[in-house]
Amino acid sequence: MIITAKMTSKNQVTIPKAVRDLLALKKADTLEFVIDDDNQVSLKRQPDDSPDQFWNTIREQEAKYGSYDTPTVEWGEDVGSEKIDE
Template sequence: MMELPVQINLRITSKNQVTIPKTVRNFLKVKPSDSIEWTIDTNGQVSVTKGTAELWAMVSEQEKEYGNLSTPEIDWGTDIESDDFD
């Protein structure tokens, strides 16, 4: 386990980009296509955390397709194995 706190210095490229250091990627357990969230507090301190955007985007897409807990069930008619079926 890494000893905290850790300070890492980065250089911003001419296109205003930075590479996320391996130490940070490993600590956050992120991989390509994952998202990270940047939070800036009132003191100007920036926090970086693993994002949850993909999870909620997937939940939203599935909700559109399948509904959610408050979506009423579809009435498919009488069940074949039902005693009511003649």
């Protein structure tokens, strides 16, 4: 099967629907371009459980929520014991 696509002036290519369907691509998938010694290119979808995908998710979450090492906010000295009405 041969499917063609054109590169834009910004060096972007839209992956044709037939290819997206064949590779079961979805939004935010990571694609891998494999180039052999004869400059032949193949395209693969990285599995969702790949280590790269896992660490990308970790970095995204850390940027959004911080990490265990993120310093806590200093609210000042403790006033004393706190009592909760029963």
